[in-house]
Amino acid sequence: MNTLIKFFTVALVFGMAYPISAQNLNGNINNVTSSNGSLKEYKLPMTSGTLNIVDIDDIKIEGYSGSEVVFSTMVENNEKNERAAGLKLVNSLGLEDNTGFGISVSKEGNTATARQLSDNCSCNEIAIKVPKGVNISISHRTHDAENIFIQNVSSEVEISTNHHNIKLEDVTGPMAIKTVHGSIDARFSTLSQKGSVSLYSAYDFVDVTIPSNAKMNVSIEAPYGDVYSNADINITKKSTPSNSSTCYSGSSISGTLNGGGVEFSIKSAHDDVYLRQGGKK
Amino acid sequence: MIAALEGDMGQTQKEQMMIQIENDEHLTEIWENYNKLYSHIELVAIDVPSLSVKHNFSKWLAEEAGSIENQTKRAKVVKLFPWRKWAGIAAVFVCVLGFWQVYNKNQQMGSSLANLELMMQVQSPTERIKAIRVNYKHEQIDVDGQMIEVLVNVLFTDKSSNVRLAAVETLSNYMDSPKVRTALIKAIATEKDGGVKLAIIDSLGKKQNKEIISTLENIVNDDSQEKYVIDGAHMQLIRLDKVDI
Numbered sequence: 001m002n003t004l005i006k007f008f009t010v011a012l013v014f015g016m017a018y019p020i021s022a023q024n025l026n027g028n029i030n031n032v033t034s035s036n037g038s039l040k041e042y043k044l045p046m047t048s049g050t051l052n053i054v055d056i057d058d059i060k061i062e063g064y065s066g067s068e069v070v071f072s073t074m075v076e077n078n079e080k081n082e083r084a085a086g087l088k089l090v091n092s093l094g095l096e097d098n099t100g101f102g103i104s105v106s107k108e109g110n111t112a113t114a115r116q117l118s119d120n121c122s123c124n125e126i127a128i129k130v131p132k133g134v135n136i137s138i139s140h141r142t143h144d145a146e147n148i149f150i151q152n153v154s155s156e157v158e159i160s161t162n163h164h165n166i167k168l169e170d171v172t173g174p175m176a177i178k179t180v181h182g183s184i185d186a187r188f189s190t191l192s193q194k195g196s197v198s199l200y201s202a203y204d205f206v207d208v209t210i211p212s213n214a215k216m217n218v219s220i221e222a223p224y225g226d227v228y229s230n231a232d233i234n235i236t237k238k239s240t241p242s243n244s245s246t247c248y249s250g251s252s253i254s255g256t257l258n259g260g261g262v263e264f265s266i267k268s269a270h271d272d273v274y275l276r277q278g279g280k281k
Numbered sequence: 282m283i284a285a286l287e288g289d290m291g292q293t294q295k296e297q298m299m300i301q302i303e304n305d306e307h308l309t310e311i312w313e314n315y316n317k318l319y320s321h322i323e324l325v326a327i328d329v330p331s332l333s334v335k336h337n338f339s340k341w342l343a344e345e346a347g348s349i350e351n352q353t354k355r356a357k358v359v360k361l362f363p364w365r366k367w368a369g370i371a372a373v374f375v376c377v378l379g380f381w382q383v384y385n386k387n388q389q390m391g392s393s394l395a396n397l398e399l400m401m402q403v404q405s406p407t408e409r410i411k412a413i414r415v416n417y418k419h420e421q422i423d424v425d426g427q428m429i430e431v432l433v434n435v436l437f438t439d440k441s442s443n444v445r446l447a448a449v450e451t452l453s454n455y456m457d458s459p460k461v462r463t464a465l466i467k468a469i470a471t472e473k474d475g476g477v478k479l480a481i482i483d484s485l486g487k488k489q490n491k492e493i494i495s496t497l498e499n500i501v502n503d504d505s506q507e508k509y510v511i512d513g514a515h516m517q518l519i520r521l522d523k524v525d526i
Contacts, residue, residue, distance in 0.1 A: 135405075139442075141475075158406050160442045162475055162509075174407035176443035180476045180509060195407030196414060200446060202479050203509075219414070223483070263414040267450075269483055 029100055037076035042099040044069045049110030050135040051128075056103065056116045058125040058146040063132055063153035069112065070129040073101050091117045101126075130155075140164060145182070156195060165204075173197040173262065179204070183271075191216065196263040205271045212278035215261025219254040222273045231277035233257050282312060286319050394427055401431065406441040413444070417451045429455065433464040442474035449477060453484035462488065466496045478506075479513045486517030494521060 030041040046069045053059060089097045095104035097117055103126065105114045114128070125147075130136060135156040138148060145163035150171060157175040159166060164179055168186040174195030177184055183204035191197075191214040199206050210216075210231070220227050235255040257277075266273050284290045285298060302308045330338070400412030417432065435448040449468075455461045465481050472478045482500065485493045500506055500514035 156405060156407055158441065158443055160474065160476065174405070176406050176410055176441070178443050178446055178476050180479060195405055196411035197407070198410055198443060198447065200443075200476070202476055217414075263411050265410075265414065265447075269480070 031100070037074055039072060039074050040099070040101045041070060041072040042101075042103070042105060044071075044105055044107065044112060046107070046112055046134055047131050048133045049112065050137055051130060052111060052113040053128070053136065053138045054113060054115040055140050055142060056114065056126050056138075057140075057142075057144045059138065060125050060127045060147075060149045060151075061136060061153065062127070062129050062151045063155070064129050066129065066131050068129075069131065069134065070127075071099055071103060071105065071114065072127045072129075074124050075101055076124070089117055154192065175199075183207070188214065190214075191262060191264075193262045196265070198263075198265040198267075200265075200267045200269075201271065202269045203271060204268065205274065206266050206268045207274040207276075208266055209276040210257075210278075213258060214277070215258040216264040217254075217256055217260050217262070218275075219252075219263075219265045219267075220273050220275065221252050221265075221267040221269075222271070223252075224270045225268055225272040227253055227273045227275070229275035229277070231257055231275050233275075282315050286315055394431065397428065397431055401435060401439070406444050409435075409439065409441070409444045410447045413447045413451055417454075429458065429460060433460070436464060436468050437471065442477050445472070445474065445477045446480055449480045449484055453480075453487060456484065456488040462490065462493065466492065469496060469500065475507045475510055478510050482510065482513045482517055486520055489521050494518070497521075 028041075028043040030043075032039040032041075045067060047067050051069055053061075089102065091097075091104070093115075095106070095115060095117060097104055099105055102116060102118045103114055104117050105112065107113075116126075130153065132154060136150070136153065136158070138157075138159045138161065140161040140163070143163055145161060146165075148159060148161065148164045148166045149169075150157060150167070151169045152171075153168075154172040157168075157171070157173075157177070159175075159177045159179070161178070161182065162180040163182055165182040166177060166179055166184045166186075168175075168177075168184075168188075170189040171186065172188060172190050172192040174192055174197060176196070176198045177186075178198075178200045180202045181204060182201065184199050184201050184206045186199060186207070187209040188211060190211060193215065197216075199208060205225075218231075218233060220229075233253070233255040235253045266275065282298070285295050290298070302312045397412055397416045400416075401409055403409060403412075413432070413435070417428070429452075432448050432452055436445055436452065439445050439448070449465070452461050452465060462485075465484055469478060469481055472481065482497065485497060497514045497518050501511055501518065503511070506514075
């Protein structure tokens with residue numbers, strides 16, 4: 001009899017757990033209302049795996065030592081669509097706005113996905129606090145892109161976007177960043193020797209600041225631009241301008257820094273590349 | 282004069298010489314001096330060696346002859362080891378070294394290939410990019426080999442656009458290979474990511490080729506492409522001097 005009870009108990013627990021892991025996950029929703037609008041917040045328990053962020057126009061990500069992914073945004077009163085009051089946002093993918101600010105968050109296995117449902121998202125910048133052990137993958141295809149700002153993140157970051165300007169601060173790598181029309185401005189606090197680092201912009205500049213002790217095998221390309229650096233890389237110098245930085249002309253430069261280390265690739269296909277060593281800017 | 286005194290001169294020549302000597306005081310004086318010298322030499326008694334001296338000399342001569350013979354034999358020992366033998370050994374050594382290098386290179390290539398295929402299965406995109414960057418050093422790759430096949434496969438199948446971009450950038454180092462050019466041209470049609478497509482177009486612009494120009498012209502005339510992709514193709518055609526600005 002006891003065995004039977006145990007069996008049904010286990011079955012009940014699994015039966016309840018399955019829909020949570022396989023379908024949209026309802027996190028905690030908080031609303032703090034002020035005279036100008038309301039701060040909306042959505043929390044998703046997560047300490048490892050990958051957070052996919054899809055088609056969100058304006059993002060600020062901050063790494064922290066918590067155990068939840070926290071999405072938040074300020075929805076101003078004049079941005080609320082009063083006509084839609086009482087109605088649900090309908091999406092062609094069948095996704096639900098479970099955050100209350102136009103973002104659908106779901107989790108399957110070790111991967112969570114946050115997706116913007118509307119082009120006219122009733123929100124400003126989406127701030128996302130991400131636990132240290134969670135990798136971040138951002139993809140965006142539309143023209144409605146503003147900025148991606150990532151701060152204090154030491155897990156793996158992958159970004160593929162067409163129009164975002166990307167700013168990274170106090171990051172360590174590994175990372176793979178690609179934007180077509182946007183710029184990349186990256187400041188590394190330390191340089192991880194895991195994986196690789198690649199920073200690519202097709203039409204805008206790439207500006208990278210690394211610590212003075214960063215060990216790397218560096219490859220820099222600016223086929224239709226110039227490369228400026230004060231880093232002591234073992235490469236061929238083509239010319240030296242009068243200012244403090246050194247101008248390396250040429251489409252392809254490779255060498256080692258501090259004896260070599262992680263594979264570090266920087267490319268601007270049609271603009272300039274700046275590599276600053278030791279936090280000088 | 283000396284020949285005449287030694288008796289090595291003919292009578293006629295000697296007579297002619299004597300006429301010249303008689304007519305020249307200086308020559309007469311020299312002739313008389315030579316005559317006196319030869320007269321004194323003839324007066325010197327010749328010592329006949331004793332039997333013991335002869336015996337010792339013969340013995341010494343025999344020893345010297347033996348020594349020379351031994352030296353000759355030693356020289357023959359050197360000749361017995363011919364240069365052809367050394368050349369043969371050297372040739373074998375060179376062949377073994379060559380085979381070892383080829384074997385070693387194949388082992389390394391096989392090892393790199395196995396490593397690369399393994400690395401391309403890992404979840405992390407930055408690890409996959411690292412695998413591409415580390416394994417594809419320009420001078421090491423046989424462009425018709427399996428390493429290129431792996432890279433082409435990455436171009437068509439990897440789920441990360443950043444990894445596909447790394448594949449395109451690496452493949453662009455081998456634009457002389459028809460296999461690479463064909464793969465990149467095919468990828469234009471299947472690639473969904475605009476950034477990767479643009480990188481492919483930039484790579485194609487590195488090589489002036491009839492098929493590439495035709496592909497770029499098709500992109501320029503294809504309204505379904507993103508505007509910046511069309512612009513990119515147009516820019517490459519300008520660089521290849523195939524359209525007017």
